[in-house]
Amino acid sequence: MSRRWPGDRQRFTLAHELGHRLLSGRLRGGIDEENACDRFAGAFLAPRSSVQFLLGKERLKIEWQELLKLKHEFGLSMLGWLMRARQCEIITDAVYTKQIKQFSARGWRKKEPGPPLAEESSQFFELFVWRAPGEGCITPSKAAELLGIPLIILQKKRLIEQHDDAPQ
Ligand SMILES: [Zn+2]
Structure with a gap:
């Protein structure tokens, strides 16, 4: 979707x-x-x-x-x-x-007036997408596509997580 x-x-x-x-x-x-x-x-x-x-x-x-x-x-x-x-x-x-x-x-059949309804979000969906590249299920670029974010952003976020996990 x-x-x-x-x-x-x-x-x-x-x-x-x-x-x-x-x-x-x-x-x-x-x-x-x-x-x-x-x-x-x-x-x-x-x-x-x-x-x-x-x-x-x-x-x-x-x-x-x-x-x-x-x-x-x-x-x-x-x-x-x-x-x-x-x-x-x-x-x-x-x-x-x-x-x-x-x-x-009024063109409202293509785009309805007023603020749009926020998209549905599923925390579980995102959770599994974040987990999948680490388990070798999907490539990072596929994960980025599924999350709707650029690959570079995904890689940056993963890097931050890895730094946080690293022993001080
Ligand atoms: Zn149908």
Whole structure:
């Protein structure tokens, strides 16, 4: 997984993959698995009860500031929230289409407005990547790539650690 993806994209991708694990081979004929996994991911990250509680039963428009707040609260993109609003029948197809057009016109489908959601971080992932070159599992350059840092920085950090370990 790319470390440069915003957190909401990482979370959606992971939830979508979880959907495959759970739904593969269990869907009725005619149901597209990719669509089903997208739907699953949205519902997993923003359950219907929360969507209805936070957006209300029926809306004629949802402000982008609301979508931004919800994105940061739930880790689902603003566009994802708009889709959930339609799926939960809070907005009509016509309202959804109108808002999506505004999103596109403002370039928000490529990059959503406001501060991006921080990427997910896994301490265990980094722990194992730091350990791996020392055990000969991967090369230092592969470790640097996985950590998303330049090789020179990795080498400097490893050098500092070695100095710290050295007997005084
Ligand atoms: Zn898929």
